[in-house]
Amino acid sequence: AMIASIASEGQATRSAPFGHALAALAEQRQDIVGLSADLSKYTDLHIFAKAHPERFYQMGMAEQLLMSAAAGMAREGFVPFATTYAVFASRRAYDFICMAIAEDNLNVKIVCGLPGLTTGYGPSHQATDDLAIFRAMPNLMIVDPCDALEIEQAVPAIAA
Structure with missing residues (x-):
């Protein structure tokens, strides 16, 4: 899932905050679409896919x-949320x-x-330079929520 729980016993947690927030937003906005590079279960997009299957696109292991x-969907007026791992x-x-996307300043949410180094999956899944790469691109805004609540709040804010 997008956020792992390291909560203490008895501490309240939220499961799949991104998926639930995007599914809720899509109830209000027909222009929201979700895309995954075969990782919807791990980016919480499976929640959106179940709620809005007609607006979910499974692209396979093909980040390009x-x-x-x-980008094409954004050009047609949709607000795409494209999900994958940062390294990919x-x-x-x-x-x-x-x-x-960036050069044309398209309304795509990646x-x-x-x-970074948040995974134990080995070097193929560790993005030690992801933030630097994205910061060097024009017209991109980086939002880095710190917890489930900020993820839930970020989804409608970035979709605006």
């Missing part, structure tokens, strides 16, 4: 296609984000899980 499709967005899809 994910970003290209999101920043490295595998760099050119596509830069040229198809939502990444496992930023």
Whole structure:
């Protein structure tokens, strides 16, 4: 899931805050679409997919296609939320984000899980330079919520 719980016993937690917040937002806005690079279960987008299957797009393990499709949808007036792991967005899809989304200042929301060194999956899943790569692109805003509550609040704020 997007956020792992390290809560103490008895401490309240929220499960899948991104997925629930996006599904709720999509109830109010027909222009919201969700895209995944075969990681919807791990980026909480499966919640959105279940609630709005007609607006969910599974792109397979193809981050370049994910970003290209999101750019095309944004050009048609949709607000795409493209989800994957940070290392795959920043490295595998760099050119596509830069040229198809950032340079044209398109309204695409790139939502990444496992930023930096947050995973034990090994070097292939560790994005030690993801933040630096995204900060160097024009027209991108980075939002880094610190907990489930901020994730829930960030979703409608970035969709505006």
